[in-house]
Amino acid sequence: MMDDHVRRIRSRFESAGYQIDEDEIRRRLNLLINEFKVPVNEAVRSVTNYFLKELDLSPDKLVAKRESPEVKISEIDEPGRWVTVRVKIVQLWESESENISQVGLAGDETGTIKFVIWRKSGKPSVEEGKSYVFSNVVTDSFMGRMQININKLSEIQEIEEDIQVASSQIEIVGALVAIQSNSGLITRCPECNRVLSKNICPEHGKVEGVYDLRIKGVVDNGESVFEVILNEENLKHLTGMDVESAKKMAEETLDRSSVLDYLKNLLFGRYLKISGARLGRYLLVNQVDFITSVDTEELEKLLEVV
Amino acid sequence: MTFRREVARRIFAREFRESSHIIKGDDRYSPQYLLTPTGARCNRIFVVGTLLEKEDRGDGEFWRIRIADPTGSFSGFIGRYQPEALNSLADLEPPQYVAVTAKISVFQGETRTLPSIRPEEISASDSLSRDLWVIETARQTLNRILAMEALSTEDAKLAREIYGTDTSIYREMVRNALEIIKGELEFDREVEKDKVEEKVEKKVPGDEIIEDLEKFLEEEEFDLSDI
């Protein structure tokens, strides 16, 4: 608790270009809070003012510099920077670790970047498709790619503005060569949208799951692999099945896995044309269609060359 | 540690059958690859073909399968360690089109090594997917042949050194596979055309009823207005 306030005061001065001694901050805060029982926010203000006077700084200098600079995603190119970004949540991924509250992809008009909201930050959940200002987030590099970390000192504020997201759109044709078992008719936590197993959310405990339909799979063209998620809209377009008809099928067969078997039959090994944004292992599906006929021109061309 | 998923290569059955060279990694955890005569390095393959046989070799828990393409056939085994495929196989009856994603294994026999496939997943497919697979596999095989003739990749050089590959044989294999697909497509178009012509000549069922009715009316000389 105390350490956080010490660090916050130190970093406010640091981002204005001044180094102050943490021990000195702690000693003064301790005196006011524990000896004089001054409310914490009053103590913080008082200590901040003390150092402003010491350094002969006007408070507005500190206020102006307090926020980390607002940058575009394409400008993020080195780790360890405190920045502010205005982004839209493009996709949420399943958390890889207990220490991570949410992980996913955020974007602005210059590009996309992975974001990690650490559980310790105590921040409320963000939602796919909504736009936010992430203030005071720290840039980091993980396996050669840039990401941003949302920690205790960061702020997340939802905004009305609909941020446009740039993406490197690609189009591929390939076969759906794998379908993961956590596909088909699934349930999600109504609070945080996580996929549930046995109606238990790791964060919100036992909840009434909300039904959703998806296929997590791999599209492969013999040269590259792309991990894809086909959502309800994609699946309805391809197979005609939606959440309602999937629920009906599960009820009639008394078996939720019958939905996955049905979808597998229609989709496994089929050739698909997908346009979307490539991000590392993932291809974020924008449009997906079956290949419905043989390209006879290509067939003739191959026969000429061979 | 994150593992990179291995690409499923596209290989015709004949080339697969003629492959015998294994490339092992640095330690026993590294993936193994089968190097084919045209220089494909594969750990996993994807095939759409015709399931020709499924033979129970162990109380329904170990099956031998054979899947054909226009150039030959792939031998494979499905056991308890491929639960998804084992489960799906129950619904499949040869002959039928299937799509298969499979890992590769190689039996070291006394006289030669025999490559086979271990399906991770197998599912019913259709003739369109089969045609698309043949064309895709033809294109990728041809690209490897061209790379080998130009000796432009390391794997092409290595494969030629090991197998002494005569690329004209594989060009012929690709050409034959494409000709078969082309022939089938032309046949299908003829059938479609016949169907359309038949439709034009054939009376719709409603016509026959009216004709019968007219005959009946003529014979009985009923007044049409009564009907």
Ligand SMILES: [Zn+2]
């Ligand atoms: Zn939850």
